[in-house]
Amino acid sequence: MAETARGTESRYGNRPTMKDVAARAGVGLKTVSRVVNGESGVTPDTERRVQEAIEALGFRRNDSARVLRKGRTASIGLVLEDLADPFYGPLSRAVEEVARAHGALLINGSSAEDPDREQELALALCARRVDGLVVIPAGDDHRYLEPEIKAGVATVFVDRPAGRIEADTVLSDNFGGARDGVAHLIAHGHRRIGFIGDQPRIHTAAERLRGYRAAMEDAGLAVDDAWVSLGTTDAGRVRTAAEAMLTGPDPVTAIFAGNNRVTVTVVRVLAGLSRPVALVGFDDFELADLLQPGVSVVAQDAAALGRTAAERLFRRLDGAQDVAPERIELATRLIARGSGEVPPAG
Amino acid sequence: MAETARGTESRYGNRPTMKDVAARAGVGLKTVSRVVNGESGVTPDTERRVQEAIEALGFRRNDSARVLRKGRTASIGLVLEDLADPFYGPLSRAVEEVARAHGALLINGSSAEDPDREQELALALCARRVDGLVVIPAGDDHRYLEPEIKAGVATVFVDRPAGRIEADTVLSDNFGGARDGVAHLIAHGHRRIGFIGDQPRIHTAAERLRGYRAAMEDAGLAVDDAWVSLGTTDAGRVRTAAEAMLTGPDPVTAIFAGNNRVTVTVVRVLAGLSRPVALVGFDDFELADLLQPGVSVVAQDAAALGRTAAERLFRRLDGAQDVAPERIELATRLIARGSGEVPPAG
């Protein structure tokens, strides 16, 4: 009796299976399977009986078991930095739409910019046997994915390149975008331009810094070390860095901000200033046009990044397994809204 | 020979299984299982041999099969409206963090505000046998989830209540928040206050409208129908509605905006005006403090909504199945930044 109790209690909801449906409808197991999957070769009368049993029992096919049998899960994984970051929302959504168009479900997780957590998450997704993986890298060594890729998990990296392995990659043109943004400031008369960005170990940050230096060099302008601040994205440090380069012996008249979080903080700092300072930021953000002045930005298209990556992924899944890994770069767009066109003061 | 080829080719990457590992290590299948799961009762020497075989073959446990055997998937589903909406990013992230703390993976999908798609998505997640479901409803009839809930899928609704079924629900105090926001405008001298919100069939929109009316009534103020615009969230219509109520024979001196998208558009309209108009919006948004004037808002805590819902979910999963469904309301917070404290003109 104790055993019986445990038997029925073992899991809270003991869901009906095809076997239960078959028993109730008085048919064979396989017939239920056929009905559930809309296969042909079932008499209308039989089908009706099965349907009734399904309704009555509240049966729903167990896709876990199905997956085990079929080998494909019709799901893909997305590892990103932080879903709460407004840059990744549209990206994630774009990936989801492409997945949906291919009948696949999206499972996503945030790495919180922690390489270990990225790995943990990516491997957990592989253990779930996702068919493919879209990764926004937090770390710079992805050799841990090699066995998975070899085993057939299609993998595409987005926003930042893969580290130490060959794989499809979809990037924005960070170098070109930053160079254009800085050149824009130069074209408006600025000669002393500051750069505030993230740590150069992050590929995007390094590329943007390179773009900054290239634009300065192209214009024959020297860069004072005091104008460049790296590894600073949290508000406090950005504030300190901005104030420092604005008050030194050779103060900058314009700032190029390496990403949207930096830009927003710099806007706050500049708002407290009496003299006007020009600003161009990398990444667009909502309401940039409503500020006074509107914030000029180098915009990347997050949705396009996601869409391109996902499409590449499904192309691989649909048979193009042996195509060589490719690196796709998407153009950025300079949007002038006022802050980048402020002339140098003094 | 053709058969052999098909046998090995059938799926692109034929991943090694525990059986393969066992064969290579010269041990039994179950021993591999023990090593993989860190169970006790394996000689260090045996364990080493198994580990080597795992390395060599690039084995990774198939969680699909594991799930089938164990009955629990250690994953929960989240159905939300649109991941690209900045309100849902933090909410989703909060749910994810709670799930992670419970060792579960989050699978999420967007309903795109389409009831059919919400249902399709929720049922797909149930077919994957998620242990629980967090739903931000798009539709207003959730009876389709009854069999699932009965079968043991813990379900919590967030942001909007479930339709036609009993279930746990976590909401913001939309009524109280809107009432407070409007009362704030009244306290600053406004008598003619407009309301622009979404369709009242959406619960949150209806509650906020109710709050608006309550505040007006509490102050003994009549509401002119021309001051109330419903079912308008797209920029064009909001613009038209705002302009209409600002230019009528009895123009409003203040506007209460029913959600963040509306607020932003109204800010744009007001920016083009010469005379000052007061504004309070429901929902906070980034940079609201940087605008001129700063935008006063009734803020709801998206992360807290997600966290509360997820915690409730796991409490159910951890044994509290038979607790009666509950409705939890989280307080909102009025943040004064300037736009809501503008005195009435004229």
Add this chain to the structure above:
DNA sequence: TCCCGGGCTGACAACGTTGTCTAGGCTCTA
């Protein structure tokens, strides 16, 4: 009347893992 073909249907194995149960070898004690 018999045989054949085609349309339905169900029995059975397999997917990769884990729980149960039993076997064998070892140590320890009387």
Add this chain to the structure above:
DNA sequence: TAGAGCCTAGACAACGTTGTCAGCCCGGGA
């Protein structure tokens, strides 16, 4: 030295589904 008891290890069934294959029934042609 025998027996008890413990520790390690593996054989086997089961999870819920789908692919394969074989059997049944019915109608039509010889």
